[in-house]
Amino acid sequence: MISIAWKSLCNRWPTALLAVLAIAMSVALILTVEKIRRDARTSFTQTISGTDLVVGARSGAVQLLLYSVFRIGNATNNISWESVDDIKKRQAIDWVIPISLGDSHGGFRVLGTNHDYFDHYRYGNKTALSFAEGKRFEDVFDAVIGSEVAAQLKYRIGDEMVVAHGTGRVGLVKHDKQPFKVSGILNATGTPVDRAVHVSLEGIEAMHVDWRNGANVKGEGTAADEIRNMELKPTAVTALLVGLKSKATVFREQRAINTYRAEPLLAILPGVALQELWGLVSVAELALMIVSVVVVIAGLVNLMSVLLAGLNERRREMAVLRSVGARPIHVFLLLCIESTLLTMGGIIIGLMLHYALTGVGAVYLQQRFGLTVQLTLPHTAEIRILLFVAFAGILAGMIPALQAYRKSLADGLSQKL
């Protein structure tokens, strides 16, 4: 039976192949959408751990989370250094990582911070940052770069780099008299850390000496040694990552910061803000998922129409089979086997297509958004989707099969042309 079904399909390979491809593409699409959805979530969730509060100028919780942790978008306002000192002084607070954003280098963000970043920042399952090469920044013009930055710009320890003000790929003002030097390269983390150039807060100030003075905008710029001798005290930062001594105090501390009088501040719990983000994203996810499901249904409807259209041409085939003793149930099974073969073929090619897509797409997503998409065996959600498609495909084949079954009963031996 299976060999007859197989040979019959091979005989009609162009239509069969099209039906398989339609299913394959819909399967690849739905799997890829599901995969990116899930991996984007894990990627986001993995980016920050061990941070109890994120503090920034007063804006939206999601916005603060996006620009401070995921480096998406820009801050509307800064936190003054006085506020930072006040927060640091609070009893319950264990550590504070200052973050100063707003500059770029070669399309990567420059992040001003201090050594607390390397001591306290955690990602994934409470993993600390580690160095692949070199060491932390010591000098004003030292920079620690993430693994992606090193890989894409081909930097080694000791290389000089020119930092631009602004976050575009082409900076407005280039600070070429104050070249930074790579002092360390971090190991890959699969988070936006890989795509950041880390310098000291003083380094950020140093970049802006000329810019702030309004002098030498186009000209030579102040010499590096001259800047080193200046007093480079940071006056403001973009955000703070805060660790508490005890988790129990988190809501009290949040309220205290939110009601801080000297400056309007916002403290958020990263987990809560992430939930809020998912709430926003889920509408888009749902839309994508609905589109994918509709495409899958289109693929199955196509399968059904291919089988139904084939039925009329194949009435003779059915009559021949019945003349040699095939029962109506055999005719029914024959078509069911066909639709099963087509669906399975579609699923297998769809899986291969899905892996090819994610393989190529992963590189792009990593470079463009710092999202990590990994090639993994299908998860339960994906297996469930595949089972659903297989089931629906076999079901879709039942309708033409039933039709053939009925016709094979009604036709007698006469061969309709």
Next chain:
Amino acid sequence: MTSVTQHIVELNDVRFAWNKHAKPVLDIREFKMQRGEHVFLQGPSGSGKTTLLSLIAAVLSPQSGEITVDGQPLAELRRGQRDQFRVDHIGLVFQQFNLLPFLSVADNVRLSCRFSPTRKARASKEGRSLDQEIDRLLDAMQLSASEYRHRPTSQLSVGQQQRVAVARALIGQPALIIADEPTSSLDSDARQAFLDLLFSEIEAAGSTLLFVSHDALLASSFNRRVDLRDINSAAYSASTAGELR
């Protein structure tokens, strides 16, 4: 087989209509065929010849009356048994499109044995294999087995296809061979050659033949000639008859 009778086919008071409200197409008081007989059944197109063959082949069931084939009253068979009975006892040849285009010549001949262990056993008895029997039949049908065995059937001429169909009907020696206008898509030369081959093999196998055609010229080689209009008392409307004259 409940009782072995002289007759391989026996119809008594058989009435058949395609649906409840339509007039019956067939109303046959009696029709019998002896074992080993070669019967030529003629009648104009649309007179119900194919319908009668469908009844004898247990594809259709009559509304009333009794049909016995090879000693087996067909009414006693359940649905699944009817298909099995058909392949075990009857070899069928249609007017055209007898073959599955995606199978080779040999696989098409083998098809009868796929659903019938009885015929498979008969085909491969006397120390020869099924493949040898297929080759023998193809050779007998003047389709040199070594040349045609693995050919796709789509490469054959219509005449060759009809001969493959005969080989398939004959394999495993079914008691009755039913041929429904097997020559009407052949030209007159091929027609006679086809008939000669058919007869010699049927003779060798000792099968009974029920051969349908509207071409009365072929009737001479048969033992008996039956006109459906003579045995069928169902009203045959004048309008249909006129249209066919």
